[in-house]
Amino acid sequence: LMVLTDLDGSLLDHHSYDWQPAAGWLRFLREQRVPVIANTSKTAAELGTLRQELGLTDYPCVVENGGCVLLPPGWRATADPAMDEQGWTRIHLGADYATLRRAVAALREEHGYAFRGFADLGVEGVQQSTGLPLAKAQQAHAREASEPLLWEDSEARLTAFRQALQQQGLSLVRGGRFYHVTGRSSKGVALTWLAGRYHQLHGVQPLTLALGDGANDLPMLATARYGVLIRGADYQPLLPSFMDDPSRLYRTASTGPTGWVEGLDYWLVAGLEHNNE
Ligand code: 2M8
Ligand code: MG
Ligand code: MG
Structure with a gap:
């Protein structure tokens, strides 16, 4: 399993940027060694401090709406560009x-x-x-x-x-x-890229679960096996009808990190009741 998540309005509250409601789930996923990958509009500079606060330093992250993937040492492949002094590798998928x-x-x-x-x-x-x-x-x-x-x-x-x-x-x-x-990149293109890298390194395709609240998250939710559309704080994206499939997409009642928890509870706790895989 690989979890990809939007930050603003999803893991982080739209107004206060608080994420405390999700702290328990983040700790549990870290213990289970499930990668939690931030897939966000934010910049590499913002993620430099945020991933420490969120405890996501061992995992890749995707910044600027799929524009750039940042890989920690364990996710590198031999043909990748050189890593920076902190050991991170940057893969540019978008335009400069x-x-x-x-x-x-x-x-x-x-x-x-x-x-x-x-x-x-x-x-x-x-x-x-x-x-x-x-x-x-x-x-x-x-x-x-x-x-x-x-x-x-x-x-x-x-x-x-x-x-x-x-x-x-x-x-x-x-x-x-x-x-x-x-550029041509999106959060969905980045998800596919990371799933491909996971396959290259581990020989299996990961199951993907994605969470997001905005229109920019729809390509990621449409690409993931399991999607969570978090209720928007002051904007509700128009859903393409192919996402009307309850075995693919769950829509939360709560907003922000409380909705994030609701989504993980739905797929990972009650999940066996929703599908028989
Ligand atoms: C911007 O991104 C959010 C993401 O949904 C937005 O469009 O409201 C970006 O500039 C990001 O870098 C920044 O951290 C965020 C802060 O609210 O706004
Ligand atoms: Mg958002
Ligand atoms: Mg975002």
């Missing part, structure tokens, strides 16, 4: 930040779209719009593979903006507060 910034700036120049990206907001603006303390806002501002935007224009123009990005091989996904511009 300069390319993304150039693309959004050119579209704004041409069509006059009203939005503010992290590069426009600066660290102070990121702090204000997320409620993060200064040090964490600085880490969130250090983007490498995605640009979060506060959209301040109409829905119709959002559709046009999305299509223009797609024509350049880029994508736009909704997170919690922001829309995120990325």
